[in-house]
Amino acid sequence: MNFEEKTLSEKNVFDGKLIKVAVEEVETPKGLKAQREIVHHAPAVAILALTADHKMILEKQWRSPIHDTTLEIPAGKVDSRDSRDALHAAKRELNEETRLKAGTIKKISSFYTSVGVLDEFMTLYLATDLTPVENKLPQDRDEQLVLEKVTLDEALKMIGEGQIEDAKTIMAIYYWRGMTNHG
Structure with missing residues (x-):
């Protein structure tokens, strides 16, 4: 079974001293579009x-x-x-x-x-x-x-x-x- 999501776009919404926050639009293996909020540390x-x-x-x-x-x-x-x-x-x-x-x-x-x-x-x-x-x-x-x-x-x-x-x-x-x- 394929679990990997395809990133369609990524937008950086915050760039701080400790973290960066991004919002990704992804396509799931079933073809659905979804949003992922990611904290980079x-x-x-x-x-x-x-x-x-x-x-x-x-x-x-x-x-x-x-x-x-x-x-x-x-x-x-x-x-x-x-x-x-x-x-x-x-x-x-x-x-x-x-x-x-x-x-x-x-x-x-x-x-x-x-x-x-x-x-x-x-x-x-x-x-x-x-x-x-x-x-x-x-x-x-x-x-x-x-x-x-x-x-x-x-x-x-x-x-x-x-x-x-x-x-x-x-x-x-x-x-x-x-x-x-x-x-």
Whole structure:
């Protein structure tokens, strides 16, 4: 079965600092015309940072789209400072947001964050053997973060109680639980 839609036209309707929004007119495989609204976003990274005492680092921060604070793992976009290298971006974001560096950092998975509307492609890393950085990179001036450290049991409870609702963070916690259960 053919699923591919043919793009008939694309109009850019917004070009911002973080995203671009386009409206596409498409023809479906059944020959129907439809409209698709697409948010273009740079690739991104997220880091499951685990301390020597078996705690994960979470960041509490305000998120304007939901008008609330969230608890999330460190994350950010891959930008010109990274030469399109997601691993470099993960190391940079870990430095900027936590002031730590990882002795060991490995890729867990890559995924699309919300395929129905957004083309953001995120890579999740596991960072261990954490130590303070020697050279602190500049932090985003419009970002206010408070770091928290929680155990796996605390993190799982926080998901169950609705204190953690961020998808990448939930994915990281469940990965951590799988690591713990399977070595």
